[in-house]
Amino acid sequence: MIEKKELLNIASLAKLKLSEEDEEKITKKFNLVLNYARMFDELDLENVEPLVNINNLSNVMREDEPMESYDRETLLANAPEKLYGCIKVSKIIE
Amino acid sequence: MDLFxxxxxxxxxxxxxxxxxxxxVLDSVYGRIEAVExxxxxxxTLTKDYAYEAAESIDKRRxxxxxLGDLAGIPMAVKDNISTKGIKTTCASKMLENYIPPFDAHVFEKLKEAGAILVGKTNLDEFAMGCSxxxxxxxITKNPWDLERVPGGSSGGSAAAVAADEAYFAIGSDTGxxxxxxxxxxxxxxxKPTYGAISRYGLVAFASSFDxxxxxxxxxxxxxxxxxYLYGYDEKDTTSLPIEFGDFKEALNKDIKGMxxxxxxxxxxxxxxxEVKEMILDGVKVLERLGAHVEEISLPxxxxxxxVYYIISSSEASSNLARFDGVRYGYRAKEYKDLEELYVNSRSQGFGSEVKFRIMLGTYSLSSKCYDTHYNRALKVRRLIKQELEEAFVKYDILITPTYPTIAxxxxxxxxxLVAMxxxxxxxxxxxxxxIPAMSIPCGFSKGLPVxxxxxxxxxxxADIIKAAHAFEKNTNYYKNKPTL
Incomplete structure (x- = not known):
């Protein structure tokens, strides 16, 4: 069971604020999955390597060659607020 | 005869x-869309102007x-989590409600080159998280066979569009x-193809090692x-397989004796x-009659x-969706007093409840306290599951199961x-x-709904999947049934 304090801490780590309704729903879902995950306890996983790369491809490289990229206008087209050709955010340094 | x-x-x-x-052809499909959509x-999103321009160009070339190739002039639908340059790609989320990608997904570029015509972008569970x-x-997309029922998900819009003859085919994504x-x-x-067979470049990432x-x-x-047209290596996806798969049409009309x-x-x-179980077993009998050897096996x-799926996919989602912070693109909250609040308010207002749950489950599973007990253990069990299947495929060409436990x-x-979900x-x-690759093929109806x-x-x-599926289809013809709309 996940405790309210812990749930709210995770929300804050994930930069999320939960409504009361979300909190209730998410707690239920959390507990369901965590409960199922307890099934792993019955397995001996001591000598099993974690599987991180499904096709065993690693270090895929390509030549470092200059290529065409996007212009500023295209890249800024989706920015919610912009100023002087930059993305605008609130003041970071006092 | 209706072209659509x-x-x-x-x-x-x-x-x-x-x-x-x-x-x-396009007139017929848009006529159909007008009638049933x-x-x-x-x-x-419907892309009518774009589509007619493309159709005109195909007709001129012809x-x-x-x-021209197989797909030239064929109207298609694309799930709205696949990037289409200049056309909104929302992931069915308030977070990307107004997002217009400046580039095409690799698959969309290939389909356009082949002359396929986009008629519209289809609905999905927010960020592909859900199954309805x-x-x-x-x-809320409705199931064409019964408008009171769900079409399934997350690619529900794409599936419903094809079932309702609102497109000849539709592209989707499959994470679980x-x-x-x-x-x-x-x-x-x-x-769903072998992992790495089709480039994920331009697919808005949910869980990269599954998508x-x-x-x-x-x-x-x-x-x-x-x-x-979809398969092939792409240097823009580092998990893309540098392998030639050949022509899948060669797997059609093949004898399945001895399979x-x-x-x-x-x-x-x-x-x-x-009833679902019975229908699958009846389907298996069709293949057996055609000469396939069938055996029950166990995959403990x-x-x-x-x-395993929930923990790993949510962990990957937690990392992938960290990019939505209200700064560079996507939803930005109207009110905030500092940068921290801009992040929190934008994310909290932009994401729906299911997405928040997955992000949080992932954040939890990756936290230092739970990394070993949850994320890392799930990766270990993932290896066991993969190995067990590899062993099964030494002996068997294909495995057959129900796709889903019930009807819609x-x-x-x-x-x-929650448990049923x-x-x-x-x-x-x-x-x-x-x-591994997998296909779902219609194999009958239970209470009037497809299985x-x-x-x-x-x-x-x-090729083995296509071979078996084609043999099955030729001997059953369930695909010829259409919903009454």
């Missing part, structure tokens, strides 16, 4: 023979005598069953044709509706698949029943965990 109700290969032949133009709500298309922030499950519930074909783009099709021949089929008993267990690790549920019914992925997630049979093969064993 034909298959891709039938329409292709008629266009090639000069019987009809691409514009006439109010009821189905499969699309989030008139000039240019030899009910978590979409914008609309998001192509096969809606295909099963809507009575069409849904295909694959695939297709919905009206019949197996159409499916083989479409896959030919070895395994039926993993864990997938026929309690929780699977009796299968029961761990759902928690009523809208709103399952979103309240959770168990619904049980038949499909294994293929994503192991990176899908899942065929899985070893990685890169696509």
């Amino acid at each position: 109700s034909l298959t891709l290969h039938e329409i292709r032949d008629m266009m090639r023979n000069g019987e009809i133009s691409s514009k006439e 109010d009821k189905i709500e499969a699309y989030l 008139l000039k005598g240019e030899k 298309t009910e978590t979409s922030a914008f609309k 069953g998001s192509m096969r499950q809606p295909a099963s519930l809507c009575g069409v074909i849904g295909f 694959q783009i695939g297709t919905f099709a009206k019949d197996v021949e159409d499916c083989a044709i479409i896959l030919n 070895k089929i395994g039926l993993p008993k864990e997938y026929y267990d309690k929780g699977i509706d009796g 690790y299968a029961k761990y698949a759902v928690p 549920s009523k809208i709103g019914e399952k979103s309240e029943d 959770y168990m619904s992925d049980i038949c499909t997630v294994t293929a994503n965990i192991a990176g 899908g049979m899942q065929i899985m093969s070893k990685a890169m064993g696509e």
Whole structure:
């Protein structure tokens, strides 16, 4: 069971604020999955390597060659607020 | 005869023979959309101007005598989490409601080159997280076979569009069953490829080690044709396989005598509706009559698949969705007093409840306290599941299971029943965990609603799936049934 304090801490780590309704729903879902995950306890996983790369491809490289990229206008087209050709955010340094 | 109700290969032949133009085909499909879309709500965006321009160009090229490929002039739908340059790509989320990608996904670029025509972008569960298309922030797509029921998900819009003849084929994505499950519930074909076979470049990432783009099709021949255009190495996806798969059409019309089929008993267990189970076993009998050898097998690790899937996919989602911070693109909250609040308010208002849950489950599983007990253990069990399947495929060419435990549920019914919602992925997630290809093919009707049979093969064993599916289809013809709309 996940405790309210812990749930709210995770929300804050994930930069999320939960409504009361979300909190209730998410707690239920959390507990369901965590409960199922307890099934792993019955397995001996001591000598099993974690599987991180499904096709065993690693270090895929390509030549470092200059290529065409996007212009500023295209890249800024989706920015919610912009100023002087930059993305605008609130003041970071006092 | 209504043009919209034909298959891709039938329409292709008629266009090639000069019987009809691409514009006439498009008229027929948009006419159909006009007639039924109010009821189905499969699309989030229609791209009519764009489509007619493309059709005109195809018709001109054909008139000039240019030899065009299979997909030239074929109207298609694309799931709204696949980037389309200059056309909104929302992921059915308030977070990306107004987002217009400056680039095309690799698959969309290939399809455009092949002359396929985008008629619209389809609805999905928000960020592809869900199995009913009910978590979409914008609309609820209905199952064409029963408008009170869900089409499945997350690619519910794409599946419903093909089932309702609102497109000849549709592109979707599959992270834990998001192509096969809606295909099963809507009575069409849904295909998820071997991991790495189709480039993910331009697919908005949910869980990168599971996500694959695939297709919905009206019949197996159409499916083989479409896959030919989607497969291939792409340097922009570092997990792309540098392998040639060949022509999938060669797997059509093949004898399946001697083919070895395994039926993993864990997938026929309690929780699977009796009538659904019967239908799958009847389907297997069809293949047996055609000369396939069928045996029951056991995959003891299968029961761990759902928690493995939830923990790893949510962990990856937590990392992938960190990019949505309200700064560079996407939703930005109107009110905030500093940068921290800009992040928190934008994310809290932009994401729906299911997405928040997955992000948080992932954040939790990756936290220093739980990394070993949750994330790392899930990765270990993932290896066991993959190994177990590899061993099974030494002996069997394909495995057959139900795609989904039941027929489509009523809208709103399952979103309240957490255990049922959770168990619904049980038949499909294994293929994503192991990176193997799988198809759902219509195999009958229960209470008037479609049931899908899942065929899985070893990685890169696509041809075996198509071979078996085509043999099955030719001897059953379930795909010829259409919903009354």
